[in-house]
Amino acid sequence: MNTVYAREDYLGADEYIDVVRKSGLNRPIADRGRIERMLAHANLIITARQDGRLVGFARSLTDFCFCCYLSDLAVDKACQGQGIGRRLIEETRTQAGGALTTMLLLSAPTAVSYYQGINMPHADNCFLYRREK
Template sequence: MSITYREGNDLDLDTVIELYRASTLGERRPIDDRRIMADMLRHANLVITAWDGDRLVGIARTLTDFSYCGYLADLAVHADYQRRGIGTRLIEETRRRMGPRSMLTLLAAPKAREYYPKIGFRQHESAWILRASEPFPVRAKEDAPEE
């Protein structure tokens, strides 16, 4: 097996969606909404892919400023190719392109929570998330108007 790594987000959408399905990332991404998936891919400014010949077997989709930080939005490796170092290499290639002073952040999938510490990631206790389905702003008690 000779895996090659490429940079770029000009990819066939059906091929990417199939990879998400085959990696289980599709369980947590809107793979049935082609418009959203296409936008996710198009607007990511750093995409590294892994190929076995002409078969897409891995992807790292990142949003970054290439100077200070980047968010690894998706890391997917086809189930048939997992535990072969492909995910780690995708992260290495991502970091190399982001620059030596740029940190990489991510939200780990439940099944991958044990993986990231093994390759050097540290859990951060002060990360926050506001989901699209949640109203904003939500008034805290101390911000509520007095009666």
């Protein structure tokens, strides 16, 4: 199947929620208002589409020259294993500034082996305050 990757300025809540459901990503999809705010304030969204249908996306916040936080990486389970996630990460890194930019991704515990499997560099110097809701 031909997958088209693109930077999109807008991703609607319906498409986002559909892929999150189909991917198993843990996001507050029952709170549509929160999802809409998440999408409105992201400034880098890379999509993967097959025959126009959204099958994956990477949602990030970046300054395009020094840092990028890749907050969401989701691929429909029916399309996993096609290299879509890896390509979304590569496209995000390129669009965010390439070698000039540090890209940070906080993995869900269940996805750690995926990032290890694609040889994404691992950091041990991260500190964070976790969400309470």
